[in-house]
Each structure stands twice: as C-alpha cells, then as structure tokens.
Amino acid sequence: MAENLTRASYTVESLLAVTVRVFNERGYDGTSMEDLSRAAGISKSSIYHHVRGKEELLRLAVGRALDALFGILAEPKAVEGRPVDRLEHVVRRTAEVLLAELPYVTLLLRVRGNTTTEQWALERRRDFDHRVAELVQEAVGAGELRADVEPRLATRLLFGMINSVVEWYRPGQRGSEGLPDAVVQLAFGGLRAR
Numbered sequence: 001m002a003e004n005l006t007r008a009s010y011t012v013e014s015l016l017a018v019t020v021r022v023f024n025e026r027g028y029d030g031t032s033m034e035d036l037s038r039a040a041g042i043s044k045s046s047i048y049h050h051v052r053g054k055e056e057l058l059r060l061a062v063g064r065a066l067d068a069l070f071g072i073l074a075e076p077k078a079v080e081g082r083p084v085d086r087l088e089h090v091v092r093r094t095a096e097v098l099l100a101e102l103p104y105v106t107l108l109l110r111v112r113g114n115t116t117t118e119q120w121a122l123e124r125r126r127d128f129d130h131r132v133a134e135l136v137q138e139a140v141g142a143g144e145l146r147a148d149v150e151p152r153l154a155t156r157l158l159f160g161m162i163n164s165v166v167e168w169y170r171p172g173q174r175g176s177e178g179l180p181d182a183v184v185q186l187a188f189g190g191l192r193a194r
Helices: 012-026 033-040 044-050 054-074 083-100 102-110 116-141 151-163 179-191
Strands: none
Touching (some): 033 054, 083 116, 083 151, 116 151
C-alpha cells in the first residue's frame, strides 16, 4: 500500500501523511526509516533531506494534533460567555478536531512516553486536560454543572468518550454525521445541574 511519492509530489506534508499511517499501523517503535521510505516510495536520503529522523517526524505529527487542540482553547467561544457554554464549545470542537485530524489524533493517543518527543506530547496532553478541568470546575462553581461529579473525573470521562472514537470511527461511516453534537448532548445531558 505504498503512496509512492514522486519527486514532484513529495513534500514534508505528504511524507508526514504516509508516516502517520505507517506509525498507526506498525507502532512508532515498530517502524524503521526503511519502512517509511518503502511506504512513501522514496529513498531514505530523500527523507533525511527534510527531517533529522523518525523522532522529528513523530514530533511534527503529534504537534499537528496538539496545535489543533490548543487552538480550540483560544477560540472566542472558548474564552467568552458562561463557563458551561465555553465547555460545550470545547467539547464539540475537540470532537470535530478528532474527526478532521483522525490519523494525527490517533497517533497522539497512542504515545506512551518512551521517547523525549512522546514525553513532551504527554505533558502537553496533560496541560490540555488540566485546562479543560479548570473550565469544568468553573462551570461547577457557577452552578451550571453538577457539583457531585469531581471535575477531573468529569474531564476524564468526557475525553474517554471523545477519544474512544478513534477505535471505531471510519471516515464516511453511515450515521456518524452528527457525532460532535451527539457527544455534547450525551455528555451534558448528564452533567448539567438540574
């Protein structure tokens, strides 16, 4: 299933798409530069012309997913308005980013901390989760969410539901068009203060 990038079509972005697919299929540790060059249909030296190696490719890939997630937190609807509305926006947009960047988010969710890049990615994921937990706490404090659910637990459950999508969702799958809205309805139907 080689992509066979031609010299004219080869870019770091196209190489990254192939790399993420191979990392997701074989695992980061189970992938060699030879595997990547074979999947891309280019020489290893062509890869090394643009990146220092496999770990830099991993950093670019998980960085893309992380940048998209952190970008959500800077959106106007994430910083203005009632805490519960901001939280709903963050949850919906997180599901949308997961769908839009599925291979990259899948890879991000599979890192385990075995390399410097994986440790960096895990730390950024924890920072994102912490910032969302603070927003949950703010919504609880405003009386907009149930006070009997600990904010960090609520955050873990929210992301557990969203992140599980990578295990079953396939682009174009029938019945998944309204997935971000379904996540919000299910989550906030149980979390909103009554």
